Amino acid sequence: DIQMTQSPTSLAASVGESVTITCLASEDIYGSLVWYQQKPGKSPQLLIYGATILEDGIPSRFSGSGSDTQYSLKINSLQPEDFASYYCQNGLSTPFTFGSGTKLEIK
Amino acid sequence: QVQLKESGPGLVQPSQTLSLTCTVSGLSLTSNSVSWIRQPPGKGLEWMGVIWSNGGTDYNSAIKSRLSISRDTSKSQVFLKMNSLQTEDTAMYFCARNRYYSALYYFDYWGQGVMVTVSS
Numbered sequence: 001d002i003q004m005t006q007s008p009t010s011l012a013a014s015v016g017e018s019v020t021i022t023c024l025a026s027e028d029i030y031g032s033l034v035w036y037q038q039k040p041g042k043s044p045q046l047l048i049y050g051a052t053i054l055e056d057g058i059p060s061r062f063s064g065s066g067s068d069t070q071y072s073l074k075i076n077s078l079q080p081e082d083f084a085s086y087y088c089q090n091g092l093s094t095p096f097t098f099g100s101g102t103k104l105e106i107k
Numbered sequence: 108q109v110q111l112k113e114s115g116p117g118l119v120q121p122s123q124t125l126s127l128t129c130t131v132s133g134l135s136l137t138s139n140s141v142s143w144i145r146q147p148p149g150k151g152l153e154w155m156g157v158i159w160s161n162g163g164t165d166y167n168s169a170i171k172s173r174l175s176i177s178r179d180t181s182k183s184q185v186f187l188k189m190n191s192l193q194t195e196d197t198a199m200y201f202c203a204r205n206r207y208y209s210a211l212y213y214f215d216y217w218g219q220g221v222m223v224t225v226s227s
Contacts, residue, residue: 001168034213036152043201043217044152050211087152091211094165096142098152 002026002090006099012107018076021102023088025069032092033071035064038101039084048073049091080106109133111141111202111218118224119192129185129202129218136160136180140205142214143176143187145198153198157205158185192225199223 003026013019023033033051036044046055048064051071061076075082083106088099115127129141136158143155156166158176166174175188185202199222203214 030210032211034211036214043203043220044214045217046213046215049206049208049213055215089152089154089213091213094154094157095167096154096157096212098154101151 001095002029002092002097004088004090004097004099006088006102008102009100010103010105012105013078014107015078015080017078018074019078019104020075021073021086021088021104023066023071023073023099025071025090028068029090029092031067032090033064033066034089034091035062035073036087036089037082037084038087044087047086075104078104109204109216111204111216113200113202113218113221115200115221115223117222118226119196120227121193121225123192124188124190125192125196125223127187127200127202127221127223129187131183131185131202131204134204136178136183136185140207141178141185142203142205143185144201144203144214146201146220147195147198155187159205194225197223197225 005024031051035048038044052064063074065072086102090097110132112130140159142157156176178185199220201220202218204216206215
């Protein structure tokens, strides 16, 4: 199985700042990396797929990058609604493993 | 529009079998795949398994021996059955549509989830 190691586990930042979350796959996943946002009590929401492709309706302050085994999610100019948990997902093959998550909190 | 909705018992006794239903609308199960994903309270997401559009299935090896996913295409329903439940199976259970794009699988529509507590 492909293991997804996500860091940091938690992160505190202020409105207006930029943050980066990273995800390391245990083997090359050829860009098949997906990012989700989850707010408390809600289902996860798709943000980015294919490592860099922004889902329709997602603000452009979200961006993804990476290749092979290393991937990143960057959020520019944090807005109050961005404080949530974020998960990466291996989209290459089953089992579709998730990272352990990053909780983004307001500083 | 595409919608998925989970239903099932909120409480299951240890060692019993969990049965959940995911009712979909706005899509056909003969051309769409659906996964089950769970999330223990305060923890991360775990993919459980998928029923592909052709009716085939794949399961997470960690729970494969206890899990079965099936469907009724005429009713637009996907079913999850998991036996020998233990307290560590307490979680929110989600169904989600598997989307395929250029050798990549991801989940673009999710149900609201159903909370299942395993307790006597």
